[in-house]
Amino acid sequence: xxxxxxxxxxxxxxxxxxxxxxxxxxxxxxxxxxxxxxxxxxxxxxxxxxxxxxxxxxxxxxxxxxxxxxxxxxxxxxxxxxxxxxxxxxxxxxxxxxxxxxxxxxxxxxxxxxxxxxxxxxxxxxxxxxxxxxxxxxxxxxxxxxxxxxxxxxxxxxxxxxxxxxxxxxxxxxxxxxxxxxxxxxxxxxxxxxxxxxxxxxxxxxxxxxxxxxxxxxxxxxxxxxxxxxxxxxxxxxxxxxxxxxxxxxxxxxxxxxxxxxxxxxxxxxxxxxxxxxxxxxxxxxxxxxxxxxxxxxxxxxxxxxxxxxxxxxxxxxxxxxxxxxxxxxxxxxxxxxxxxxxxxxxxxxxxxxxxxxxxxxxxxxxxxxxxxxxxxxxxxxxxxxxxxxxxxxxxxxxxxxxxxxxxxxxxxxxxxxxxxxxxxxxxxxxxxxxxxxxxxxxxxxxxxxxxxxxxxxxxxxxxxxxxxxxxxxxxxxxxxxxxxxxxxxxxxxxxxxxxxxxxxxxxxxxxxxxxxxxxxxxxxxxxxxxxxxxxxxxx
Amino acid sequence: xxxxxxxxxxxxxxxxxxxxxxxxxxxxxxxxxxxxxxxxxxxxxxxxxxxxxxxxxxxxxxxxxxxxxxxxxxxxxxxxxxxxxxxxxxxxxxxxxxxxxxxxxx
Numbered sequence: 177x178x179x180x181x182x183x184x185x186x187x188x189x190x191x192x193x194x195x196x197x198x199x200x201x202x203x204x205x206x207x208x209x210x211x212x213x214x215x216x217x218x219x220x221x222x223x224x225x226x227x228x229x230x231x232x233x234x235x236x237x238x239x240x241x242x243x244x245x246x247x248x249x250x251x252x253x254x255x256x257x258x259x260x261x262x263x264x265x266x267x268x269x270x271x272x273x274x275x276x277x278x279x280x281x282x283x284x285x286x287x288x289x290x291x292x293x294x295x296x297x298x299x300x301x302x303x304x305x306x307x308x309x310x311x312x313x314x315x316x317x318x319x320x321x322x323x324x325x326x327x328x329x330x331x332x333x334x335x336x337x338x339x340x341x342x343x344x345x346x347x348x349x350x351x352x353x354x355x356x357x358x359x360x361x362x363x364x365x366x367x368x369x370x371x372x373x374x375x376x377x378x379x380x381x382x383x384x385x386x387x388x389x390x391x392x393x394x395x396x397x398x399x400x401x402x403x404x405x406x407x408x409x410x411x412x413x414x415x416x417x418x419x420x421x422x423x424x425x426x427x428x429x430x431x432x433x434x435x436x437x438x439x440x441x442x443x444x445x446x447x448x449x450x451x452x453x454x455x456x457x458x459x460x461x462x463x464x465x466x467x468x469x470x471x472x473x474x475x476x477x478x479x480x481x482x483x484x485x486x487x488x489x490x491x492x493x494x495x496x497x498x499x500x501x502x503x504x505x506x507x508x509x510x511x512x513x514x515x516x517x518x519x520x521x522x523x524x525x526x527x528x529x530x531x532x533x534x535x536x537x538x539x540x541x542x543x544x545x546x547x548x549x550x551x552x553x554x555x556x557x558x559x560x561x562x563x564x565x566x567x568x569x570x571x572x573x574x575x576x577x578x579x580x581x582x583x584x585x586x587x588x589x590x591x592x593x594x595x596x597x598x599x600x601x602x603x604x605x606x607x608x609x610x611x612x613x614x615x616x617x618x619x620x621x622x623x624x625x626x627x628x629x630x631x632x633x634x635x636x637x638x639x640x641x642x643x644x645x646x647x648x649x650x651x652x653x654x655x656x657x658x659x660x661x662x663x664x665x666x667x668x669x670x671x672x673x674x675x676x677x678x679x680x681x682x683x684x685x686x687x688x689x690x691x692x693x694x695x696x697x698x699x700x701x702x703x704x705x706x707x708x709x710x711x712x713x714x715x716x
Numbered sequence: 717x718x719x720x721x722x723x724x725x726x727x728x729x730x731x732x733x734x735x736x737x738x739x740x741x742x743x744x745x746x747x748x749x750x751x752x753x754x755x756x757x758x759x760x761x762x763x764x765x766x767x768x769x770x771x772x773x774x775x776x777x778x779x780x781x782x783x784x785x786x787x788x789x790x791x792x793x794x795x796x797x798x799x800x801x802x803x804x805x806x807x808x809x810x811x812x813x814x815x816x817x818x819x820x821x822x
Contacts, residue, residue, distance in 0.1 A: 227718075230732070245732075397819065401819040411820060412819055412820035413819060413820035413821075414779040415779060418777070419777045419778070419779060423782055423785070426782065456820065456821075457820045457822045460782050460820075460822045461783070461821070463782055463784055492821060527821075624821065625819075625821055625822075627733070670821055673822070714793065714795060715783075715784065715787075715794050
């Protein structure tokens with residue numbers, strides 16, 4: 177076990193139900209120091225305090241931040257009603273007809289935790305918070321476990337409660353628990369380290385689901401501006417069909433200018449082999465990612481198309497993070513579009529949660545009979561097909577690889593991206609640890625798009641801290657001045673957003689020359705026939 | 717939610733990050749006042765070029781443009797955008813232009 181820095185969290189589970197001004201605190205001085213030149217707290221960005229007016233409007237009695245941002249109740253009746261709804265939702269979580277996705281692993285995780293705490297040292301949030309008890313992965317789970325044994329589990333209630341430890345169900349508990357369900361990135365590193373397979377990530381997910389489906393509580397970025405906007409406008413970015421087609425045309429023209437040959441995205445081609453379904457955030461924030469995918473598919477002679485139908489051009493499915501019903505709605509829509517076009521398969525772009533939602537979880541919706549493939553495996557096949565000439569020397573700069581949790585740990589797609597980088601990035605080096613033992617970017621489970629109030633500070637100081645540390649360590653054998661440009665390859669939109677935010681926050685581009693981007697950009701950057709390099713450091 | 721108040725009787729609703737809630741209440745005086753919150757004391761020609769481009773694009777398409785498009789069509793390189801608006805195109809320039817906060821994985 178490492179050095180224990182501090183514990184500013186609750187002393188026991190029962191405290192969760194006891195009203196107090198604030199249950200836990202985050203103090204920057206308690207966080208394990210970062211390597212130089214990021215080791216001086218005085219020189220780092222601070223942790224903004226919540227405003228008094230914010231504390232008056234929202235339930236902010238958990239820690240020093242707000243992610244989910246629940247408004248305070250208007251009356252005692254409302255409190256009571258919500259507690260009742262929580263209880264009813266709790267029962268539903270444990271019945272087959274109401275939890276058709278995850279009942280079995282949830283039950284196993286409730287019943288079999290041996291409380292050995294092996295998992296806690298594998299949680300980057302707990303570790304990098306200086307061991308704040310509030311963020312211990314088993315703390316959150318223990319609350320749900322006690323509620324389960326007290327209110328749901330059959331048998332002698334008094335004995336169950338005695339054996340498992342009691343807990344009081346009240347407004348204080350549920351409002352804090354809601355906020356606490358957004359202090360874990362669902363990276364599931366703890367589940368991997370558990371000798372029995374207890375999944376604290378899943379437990380957090382099930383809590384979010386209960387709150388969303390039964391109480392209507394969810395972060396606006398994931399729900400109102402997320403899945404709802406996607407189903408109403410066509411994309412969580414707010415792009416309707418006209419805007420997305422205009423943007424893609426711009427990307428096509430821009431890429432054509434740069435590479436010196438025609439780049440044109442095909443729309444709504446019936447009977448194409450591949451429907452390319454990317455995270456639409458790419459088009460706005462990282463347009464080269466789409467442009468390069470387009471170039472690569474054409475160069476490989478693949479018959480492909482995009483869809484301009486509502487939600488057909490945005491592969492995100494934030495339902496995965498918080499709500500099974502929303503997940504099913506979005507996934508169903510994606511399948512319908514692919515079926516209507518008559519494509520042979522859907523290829524999912526460089527987006528971790530999309531790949532997990534559509535590639536695996538959607539099978540539980542029941543209509544997932546269209547083959548789906550991650551673009552990572554397809555790219556590996558294309559790169560090694562012999563159809564395209566590469567000059568790896570074009571990528572003559574240090575590169576490291578970030579493993580998106582959903583793609584690597586959770587789906588087991590580990591090697592294709594490495595085969596590509598070993599071939600096309602001569603100065604590629606791994607992070608420590610990597611592969612299925614990777615650390616989350618800190619933006620998992622929707623965090624990358626949540627930045628209200630001071631949540632961005634929490635994210636950059638705590639949940640992204642381990643990844644930032646790993647990135648710095650990966651380049652330690654290089655000149656760490658900004659003159660040597662270094663590339664963090666992150667084949668996932670969500671991870672890229674999070675890595676961008678942390679590099680900005682710590683000033684790592686200016687101080688250490690650290691840049692980031694996707695995988696397909698490195699592939700196309702190494703193409704012999706491209707006129708100009710695709711990587712435009714000035715735009716990164 | 718909060719209220720943004722400034723000289724000249726300016727009083728508008730803003731979200732947690734200071735983005736105005738109703739794009740229709742935007743005017744040049746409000747832009748100047750919002751710019752001050754972004755560390756921009758005086759809006760010069762280049763600032764207005766960016767802000768006006770963002771406004772026009774938003775009115776036509778209902779969302780913010782791609783950053784690359786903004787740079788290409790105004791002829792202002794990204795580095796310069798950051799010099800003009802230190803918090804960058806999305807958090808800085810868009811806020812001053814009265815656009816809502818971007819949504820989705822951007």
